[in-house]
Amino acid sequence: MNSLYASLHPTLQGVLAHRLGWDGLRPVQEETIRAAAEGGDLLVVAGTAGGKTEAALIPVLDAILKGGLAGVCCICISPLKALINDQEERISAICVPAGVTVGKWHGDVPKGERTWGEGDPPHILVTTPESLEVILQDHRLRGDLERLRYVVIDEVHAFAGDQRGVQMRCLCDRLDMIATRPLRRIGLSATIGNPGEVLDWLSGPGRKRRLVAVPPVPGKKRFSFAVSGREGRARAVANLVRGKHALVFVGSRSDAEGLCASMDGLVEHLTVHHSSLSPGVRQAAEESLAGPDPACVICTSTLELGIDIGGLDIVVQAGPPPSVSSFLQRLGRTGRRGGPAIMAFVLDNDLDLMVAVATVEAAMQREVEPLRPPSLPYTVFVQQLLLFLMGRRRVGRQVLLSSLLSLSPFSGFRREDCDAILAALIEDGYLVEDGGFLMLGPAAERGPARSGGRDLLSIFAAGGSWRALTPDGEEAGSLDGRFVAGGTGTVCTLGGRRWRIISLDPAHRIATVVGEGGRRRSSDRRPFWSGSGAPMSRSVAGSVGRILAAGCSPLPLAPPESAAIRGIAEEIGHPFAGDGFVVSERPEGVFVLSCHGGRFNRTLATVLGTELGDGPRIRSGDLWLLISGITGPHPALEVCDAIRRVKGWTPARIAGVLPxxxxxxxxxxxxxxxxxxxxxxxxxxxxxxxxxxVLQACGIAGPGENISLPGPQPMSK
Known part of the structure; x- marks a missing residue:
C-alpha cells in the first residue's frame, strides 16, 4: 500500500482491503484523493467502469470518519432513478461497513421510506434534482442539511447541456445558503468534450476548482458493420444476440417497441427498456441481464448511463448513434469483465454505414461534443421563483429578486427582463402584489402550485402523456395523447407485451388496458410519442466530411464496407474540403453538401428559403440540403450566390426569419x-x-469549382 492509501482513516482502509478486497487504488482514485486534499470543487473525467464513484466517495468518507461528522454530510445527485437504484448497493458496500449510513429518495421509493426520523438523517443522501426540491420544501428536513459538506453530481454530462442542469445548479447554490458555507462540488463523467468549461459551469465564479482527467486504459475493441436494409433489421439483430447477454440500442421509444415486435419468436428472453415504461417493467428488463440465462434488452438512451447491467457479451447499435458521446457511453456497457468491448452496427443503407464509421473515427480522435449550458434559462427562473414563494405568505419584491439573482445561472439577467417576467405573472394572476410584497396568486394556486406544488418540481413538461393502467391498477407505462386518440379497441405493444385499450378517462388522462394474448398481428398499432430523435451532432457530421474529403476511412474495414464508403465519396463527384459547402445540380434539384449536422442545416434551409423567395422548395438533412423549383438558367450558381449573400446577414436578421x-x-x-x-x-x-x-467560416464550391475560403463578410443590417 502506498502512502496515499496509508493516509486514509484506518476504518476506511479496512473496508477497502477486507470488505472490497482491494490491494490498491486505481489511478482516478489516487488523483481524486490528491486533488480533494487541496480543497475546492472537482470535475473527475475518466472512462466508463473506471472507479469514479469510489473516487468521489473515498475523500468524503475519509472526512466523515476523521471528523466524526453527523447528519447529512453529502448529497449525491443523479440524473436517473434507475441509476440510483443500481448505485445504492455499490455505495452501501463501501459506506455501511464503515458505519456511514446511506439513504435514497426518488419517486419510485415507497412514500413511507422517503423520509427519516427525528435526529436520524443519513450521512449520505442519494437523490434526483426533482426529489431534492421536495426535501428543500420541507422545513424540518431542510434543517438537517445545515451540516452538509459535499455535493456529488453523477453523470454530470447528462445535466450540463439543458435546463435540468440549470435547475441542478440552482439547487447547488441553494444548498450553499442552507449550509452557510460553500460546499465542495464533485462532478463525475466519462464523456465530456469541453471539461474545462463544464468545470467552470459546475463550480461558479470565484471558487477554487480543479480538473481531474485520467485517460482510459486502452482496451481491446471489436466492431462489426452489417447493412441489412430496414426489412432485414430484425433478423440481423436476432442473429447477433441469440444465446447471449445483449443490449440493443435504437433511436426512439417507438423504434424499441417496433423492433421488439419484429423479433418476437426469433430470440428468447427479449425485453424492452425506455422512459415510457413503468418502473417495474424497466427493473425486470435490467434484472434479466444479471441472471445466468441469455437475455436481450432493446433500449433507448435509458440504459446509456452508468448502470451496471452485468457482463454483457455484445452491444448492438441499430442505426447510427446520434453523437460521439452516446457512442462512447454505449460502447462502455460492454467489455467490463476483462474481455474486449464488442459493438455490432446493424444499418439500413450505405450512408448509415458511413455515419457509423465516422462516429467511431471521431471517438478515436476524442472529438466528443462540447456541452453548452443554456444562456437564457427564463423558464427555470419562473420555476425557481414560484418554488421560492411556496410556503411563504408574502415576500418583498426586492428580497425575491435579490435571492433569485444570487443564483449563478441567473446572475447575468438584466433587471428590466426580471421586472417584465414579474409583470407578466402579475397580469396573468400567478402573482399578487400588495404594497411592494409578492405572493402566489389564484392562477398559481389552481395551476402549478396545486397538490403541494408537485408540478413545480420538474422543469420538463409531461408532454400530454396518458397513464396506461390495468383494471387492477397495475401500471403498464404511458402513452402519447395523440396515440390514444385512436380510441378504445386499439391493440398495441408496450414493454414488449400486447395490450388492448378498453376505456379512456380524459379527466385523469388514464387509459385502461388489458393484456391481449397471442402473437403479434398486422393490425396491431405501434405506439408513438411526441418528440423526434436527436439530430446528428456537428462532431459526427464533420467526421463524415473528412471521410468524403479523403475518399476512404482509415479504419481497418472489410472490403465490402470500404467499397461502399468509396462509392459514396465518388458519387459526390467533387473535391471536398469537409468544412464547406459543395453545390451541384442533380435531376431532383440543387444538392448542397453541408457536413455541419442537423440543427445547422435546418437553420440554413430556413434562411436560404427567405433569401430565394417564394417558389423554390428546400428540404434539409443532417448532411445536405436539396433545393427544387428554381427556374433560372443556372440553378446551382443561383444557390451559391444566395449562400454568399446570407453569409452577410446579422444574427438579429437570421433570428427574425426562424420559426x-x-x-x-x-x-x-x-x-x-x-x-x-x-x-x-x-x-x-x-x-x-x-x-x-460557422457559416462565416465556410467556403463554397459551385459546379466546376474548388472550395473557396471566405474572406471578411460585411454584415447587412
Whole structure:
C-alpha cells in the first residue's frame, strides 16, 4: 500500500482491503484523493467502469470518519432513478461497513421510506434534482442539511447541456445558503468534450476548482458493420444476440417497441427498456441481464448511463448513434469483465454505414461534443421563483429578486427582463402584489402550485402523456395523447407485451388496458410519442466530411464496407474540403453538401428559403440540403450566390426569419413575455450566434469549382 492509501482513516482502509478486497487504488482514485486534499470543487473525467464513484466517495468518507461528522454530510445527485437504484448497493458496500449510513429518495421509493426520523438523517443522501426540491420544501428536513459538506453530481454530462442542469445548479447554490458555507462540488463523467468549461459551469465564479482527467486504459475493441436494409433489421439483430447477454440500442421509444415486435419468436428472453415504461417493467428488463440465462434488452438512451447491467457479451447499435458521446457511453456497457468491448452496427443503407464509421473515427480522435449550458434559462427562473414563494405568505419584491439573482445561472439577467417576467405573472394572476410584497396568486394556486406544488418540481413538461393502467391498477407505462386518440379497441405493444385499450378517462388522462394474448398481428398499432430523435451532432457530421474529403476511412474495414464508403465519396463527384459547402445540380434539384449536422442545416434551409423567395422548395438533412423549383438558367450558381449573400446577414436578421416554437411545448413557457421566450429559443435552441460563426467560416464550391475560403463578410443590417 502506498502512502496515499496509508493516509486514509484506518476504518476506511479496512473496508477497502477486507470488505472490497482491494490491494490498491486505481489511478482516478489516487488523483481524486490528491486533488480533494487541496480543497475546492472537482470535475473527475475518466472512462466508463473506471472507479469514479469510489473516487468521489473515498475523500468524503475519509472526512466523515476523521471528523466524526453527523447528519447529512453529502448529497449525491443523479440524473436517473434507475441509476440510483443500481448505485445504492455499490455505495452501501463501501459506506455501511464503515458505519456511514446511506439513504435514497426518488419517486419510485415507497412514500413511507422517503423520509427519516427525528435526529436520524443519513450521512449520505442519494437523490434526483426533482426529489431534492421536495426535501428543500420541507422545513424540518431542510434543517438537517445545515451540516452538509459535499455535493456529488453523477453523470454530470447528462445535466450540463439543458435546463435540468440549470435547475441542478440552482439547487447547488441553494444548498450553499442552507449550509452557510460553500460546499465542495464533485462532478463525475466519462464523456465530456469541453471539461474545462463544464468545470467552470459546475463550480461558479470565484471558487477554487480543479480538473481531474485520467485517460482510459486502452482496451481491446471489436466492431462489426452489417447493412441489412430496414426489412432485414430484425433478423440481423436476432442473429447477433441469440444465446447471449445483449443490449440493443435504437433511436426512439417507438423504434424499441417496433423492433421488439419484429423479433418476437426469433430470440428468447427479449425485453424492452425506455422512459415510457413503468418502473417495474424497466427493473425486470435490467434484472434479466444479471441472471445466468441469455437475455436481450432493446433500449433507448435509458440504459446509456452508468448502470451496471452485468457482463454483457455484445452491444448492438441499430442505426447510427446520434453523437460521439452516446457512442462512447454505449460502447462502455460492454467489455467490463476483462474481455474486449464488442459493438455490432446493424444499418439500413450505405450512408448509415458511413455515419457509423465516422462516429467511431471521431471517438478515436476524442472529438466528443462540447456541452453548452443554456444562456437564457427564463423558464427555470419562473420555476425557481414560484418554488421560492411556496410556503411563504408574502415576500418583498426586492428580497425575491435579490435571492433569485444570487443564483449563478441567473446572475447575468438584466433587471428590466426580471421586472417584465414579474409583470407578466402579475397580469396573468400567478402573482399578487400588495404594497411592494409578492405572493402566489389564484392562477398559481389552481395551476402549478396545486397538490403541494408537485408540478413545480420538474422543469420538463409531461408532454400530454396518458397513464396506461390495468383494471387492477397495475401500471403498464404511458402513452402519447395523440396515440390514444385512436380510441378504445386499439391493440398495441408496450414493454414488449400486447395490450388492448378498453376505456379512456380524459379527466385523469388514464387509459385502461388489458393484456391481449397471442402473437403479434398486422393490425396491431405501434405506439408513438411526441418528440423526434436527436439530430446528428456537428462532431459526427464533420467526421463524415473528412471521410468524403479523403475518399476512404482509415479504419481497418472489410472490403465490402470500404467499397461502399468509396462509392459514396465518388458519387459526390467533387473535391471536398469537409468544412464547406459543395453545390451541384442533380435531376431532383440543387444538392448542397453541408457536413455541419442537423440543427445547422435546418437553420440554413430556413434562411436560404427567405433569401430565394417564394417558389423554390428546400428540404434539409443532417448532411445536405436539396433545393427544387428554381427556374433560372443556372440553378446551382443561383444557390451559391444566395449562400454568399446570407453569409452577410446579422444574427438579429437570421433570428427574425426562424420559426418560433410553440410556448405550450415548454413548461412555464406560456408564463413568459413573448419577447423573452423568443430570445430564449433563439439563444439556446436555435443557437443563432453559433450558426453565424460557422457559416462565416465556410467556403463554397459551385459546379466546376474548388472550395473557396471566405474572406471578411460585411454584415447587412
Amino acid at each position: 418560433l416554437l410553440d410556448a405550450e411545448e415548454w413548461k412555464f413557457g406560456t408564463l413568459l413575455p413573448p419577447h423573452l421566450f423568443s430570445g430564449m429559443i433563439r439563444a439556446d435552441v436555435d443557437g443563432v450566434d453559433d450558426f453565424v460563426t
